Amino acid sequence: MVVQDFTAKTKELIDNLKGVCTSYGLGNDGNEFKIITQVFLYKFMNDKFGYEVKQLDSTLKNAEKWEEAIAGYSDDAYEMLLLGMSPNSARLKRQHYISYLFGKQTQEEFAKFFDDTLRDIAITNNDIFSVKTNSGSRIRLFDELSQYISDPSQRDNFCRALINQLVNFSFEQIFDQKFDFFSTIFEYLIKDYNKDGGGKYAEYYTPHAVAKIMASILVDTPVYDVTCYDPSAGSGTLLMNLAHAIGEDRCTIYSQDISQKSSGMLRLNLILNNLVHSIPNIVQGNTMLSPYHKTGDALMTFDYIVSNPPFKLDFSDYYPELDTKRNNERFFAGIPNIPNKDKDKMSIYLLFIQHIIHSLSPKGRAAVVVPTGFITAQSGIEKKIRQKLVDERMLRGVVSMPSNIFATTGTNVSILFIDKANTKGDIVLMDAAKLGKIIKEGKNQKTLLSHDEEQQIINAFNRHEAVEDFSVVLSYEQIRDKNYSFSAGQYFDVKIDYTDITPDEFLAKMNGFTQNLNALFAESRTLEDEIKAQLAGLRYEH
Structure with missing residues (x-):
């Protein structure tokens, strides 16, 4: 069969x-x-x-x-x-x-x-x-x-x-x-139960294109006996793609997620994908408040970290427990303030990014989905995080994805790649916003990338290719000079098209412009006269 x-x-x-x-x-x-x-x-x-x-x-x-x-x-x-x-x-x-x-x-x-x-x-x-x-x-x-x-x-x-x-x-x-068969079955099994209407801790399913790009860029050479971690694992799509890229028998999975439903989905995903040995490392709990995986009293560090964290979430109920001296090192750039209104808009993803940086091993790599606004914000916690990545020479690059790559949210997203061993620079910034085909998914629009477009992103990034209006390859110094902006568009060359012409050709063009303007001005005067005549003909009648 x-x-x-x-x-x-x-x-x-x-x-x-x-x-x-x-x-x-x-x-x-x-x-x-x-x-x-x-x-x-x-x-x-x-x-x-x-x-x-x-x-x-x-x-x-x-x-x-x-x-x-x-x-x-x-x-x-x-x-x-x-x-x-x-x-x-x-x-x-x-x-x-x-x-x-x-x-x-x-x-x-x-x-x-x-x-x-x-x-x-x-x-x-x-x-x-x-x-x-x-x-x-x-x-x-x-x-x-x-x-x-x-x-x-x-x-x-x-x-x-x-x-x-x-x-x-x-x-x-x-x-x-292998993976492709069981990932298809897993998606079909949970497709009606992983919606974004699940209340405070709703699970957002990471599109396979995003997961594949993250894994293929993180794992660009063979590796063995490594640890992989997701602090907001959801149903495990990112971890499964990462494990598949590494080899299920060459890695150990660790995760934490606050949702009981997500932890159950992840367990099922591990069983289907021959990763049962990692189930003891799957923890249901609040990663920001009580990170579980530790070596002694210190947080564990990991070789690979992937995450699509929640962007906005009300964490005011445990804010005081985060804002303590023991968390100063982990949340080095600070903790987002509690707004007077709309507490649900608290930028919890900034805590996840800091936690991920803190949880990387000395040669660790990470890929994190972030709102695109993060890569250009000129103040606050966002900029402090970007400065640390540049000043401590651990930025590998950013891929800005097309809009609506997630059907469940209209937020534009980018993928932030961190590499503690990337001390020499050679940073890739990519603007993939023009790629993809827009389709209708329920009441929402969604952008789908073709296989060739996925490979275009992966190949250009891993080969460090500079492609006009698509990708640039930079040093840390160049990024500092642009005020720590991670937006590829700010580094693209501004090109002005010009054509060599003779003096006679120049004179002929100028004469043509003048004649066109004269014709337009004449037409304008005619219209003015007609409007005045129409106004003069108006009469007041009882």
Whole structure:
């Protein structure tokens, strides 16, 4: 079965699960997201388990139904099989299999049996798959899904309907696929649940073009055994693209995000993309107030950092806890003031940029999405941050993106690239605002970059190419001379087109201009006379 067939069948499975939720009154319910993603994950883990045990025992690989063949194992033999599996794989008991639940549908209290099974899987694999909070407590893999049905009499049938959707095909033949397949599936799985209407801590999905450009510029040479971090990870699009560019087995992911929903999405993304080993480093919590990842009392530093932080957010409720001496080094340029009105417009992204700079290892690199206004502001915290990047020689460049690259916000954005090893300069500033094609997405407009346009940006940046009206390559001194502006347009050459002509040609052009002016003046006088005549003819009548 080809990848396209699996993609279609996977999307059909997701749609069918949503159909079950709708049939039982949970369509567009706040809990639908948990049900869909957790049932999908159960299916994925079951099939991944089957795929892996088949690699360990050819008897299972050749069996028509591996679940029936494995039933003949003694308990000791089954335990030995589990020991041979990857340490990042889910350990399933035989009563955890989907086929086992499918065969038990006629028993009473099936919903309780279903919930107990998922709970036992979560407990058995808690050390591998649970997400931590700032306080150190663990968020387990599965909830009691039947409890989201308010009518207890419908719970058994609801759980039976879910199980019936999981037996129509297997993922086993697709596990050799990589990032592109699973990123497509992940996007489809969460597309209805990652909107910008989620209240105070709304998640904004980073477009793949932005994520690809960030990763491809950050990782321009092979690297090994590196750490990657996102202090506002969301569903993990930036981290997944970064890990894919590096190699999933050559990096360890760290993240923090205040949203429980986002942390759940990121966990799912890590499982789908063969990054289970990093799940213990996924933390739900407030990065600005209580950064979790530390070495002793000091914040950890990382080799690669990516972030699309929230731009504006009310953080006045914990402002006093940020504005303390212990944060002076981290927030070196200061903390944005609390406005008298519209506290939601507090520029929290300025805290994230400072936190990221503080969290870079000695040779660390970072890519951060910022509002384009940041790159030219002539005072305040924005300019202090830009001065530090230039004066301490760690600016790698800026790419100003087309407007509406994010369909959810009209704010123009740029990507800021930081490189602590870029001491020699050779800074690339790029204006990509004219690229892309505008399309309609819902009620909003969105700009899409073609593959060639993405490569145009990546290649020009990584090759340090100066392209007329597109990119410039500068020294730190040149940026200081322009008052620390990071806008490419301020460095473009001003060109005046001119043509060599003879004196006779010059005289002929001047005569032509004079004749045209005389004609226009004559026409103007005629119009003046007509207007006066019209006014003179006006009469007042009762």
